[in-house]
Structures are given as C-alpha cells and as structure tokens.
Amino acid sequence: MQKQLRKITSIASAGFTLVELLVTLALAAILLGMALPAMDNFLDQRTRTTQIIDFVMALNYARSEAARVGGPVSVQAVDASDGDNEWGPGYCVVLGTPGDCDAPVLRVFDAVNGATLNAVGGLDDEGTLTFNSRGVLTLGAAGGVELCSTVDGEDPGRQVTLSLIGRPNTEELICFP
Numbered sequence: 001m002q003k004q005l006r007k008i009t010s011i012a013s014a015g016f017t018l019v020e021l022l023v024t025l026a027l028a029a030i031l032l033g034m035a036l037p038a039m040d041n042f043l044d045q046r047t048r049t050t051q052i053i054d055f056v057m058a059l060n061y062a063r064s065e066a067a068r069v070g071g072p073v074s075v076q077a078v079d080a081s082d083g084d085n086e087w088g089p090g091y092c093v094v095l096g097t098p099g100d101c102d103a104p105v106l107r108v109f110d111a112v113n114g115a116t117l118n119a120v121g122g123l124d125d126e127g128t129l130t131f132n133s134r135g136v137l138t139l140g141a142a143g144g145v146e147l148c149s150t151v152d153g154e155d156p157g158r159q160v161t162l163s164l165i166g167r168p169n170t171e172e173l174i175c176f177p
Helices: 001-011 018-071
Strands: 075-076 089-094 106-110 117-121 128-131 143-149 157-162 168-175
Touching: 018 089, 018 106, 018 117, 018 128, 018 143, 018 157, 018 168, 128 168, 143 168
Parallel strands: none
Antiparallel strands: 075 089, 075 128, 089 106, 117 143, 143 157, 157 168
C-alpha cells in the first residue's frame, strides 16, 4: 500500500503549478510586447529597401531594353503632377517617349505605399526618364530620386542617384519632415 501511495504522489508532483504557468505566460507576454515594435520597424525598413530596388530595377530594365530594341525606352511616372512625389503613384517602362503609361507597356510598377518617391536635383519635376539605343539617359542632367517614409521619425530613407549617362547608385538617406 505504501508503494502505491508513493507512486501516486510522485506522479502528482511532476507537472506545473498554476502560479508557475501564469508567471511564464506573463514573461512571454512582456517579451512579445517588447519584440513587436522592433519587428514592425524591421519590416518597414525591408519594405523601403524593396521599393527602391524596384525603382533601380525599372531603370536598369529600361536601359537594357533600349539597347536591345535599338531605340528609346522610357521609365514613365503614372502621375508626375505632385512635385514632392512624382514617382510615388507608380511608374512603368514603355517603348519610346509617349509621356504616359498608355503606350506599349513593357512593365508596370505599383504605387509606393507609406512613402514618397521624390525626384531631386537635375531630375526634379521630371516624369519621364528616357534611355537611347546605347542605354544612355537622354535628359542630359544628373540627379536623384529620394524615398522617404510618410511616418514621422522613421529613418533611414533611400536615395537613387543617376549619373549623366543614367547609371543608378543607391545609398541610405536621412529624411527630414
């Protein structure tokens, strides 16, 4: 009988108490609460990186297609009327220099959500970037395009700098409201 009693008590003490379980859940909730804001910031930064990579990809695609087809190919803003966000509503790669995204479209890029994509320097207020048959930018001006979050205090942004011939270079950018 004593052997059976010992066996029962050892089995009963093998689990967790309610207090231990509640303390563990409370610690897990605190750690999760601290990790979520950091995860949101990480995801926002990855989104900005993806958005600027898409813009660089559009430029490189237009350059290579212009050389391939032996004629002009343009990266065209969908709506360049906003001087502080010319490229933000979206853009496309088109054959020729049509001035809109209704011409033979090679590729369409969606609007940049949660950020502005603003042309600066020699590209300010430009809604069309055309490359000739040699893959050279026909604008004759160097400049850049800045990607900044619309959320205050979220940095860094990204900047694409275009050389006179149209070669893109990216770097981080500190955005000011």
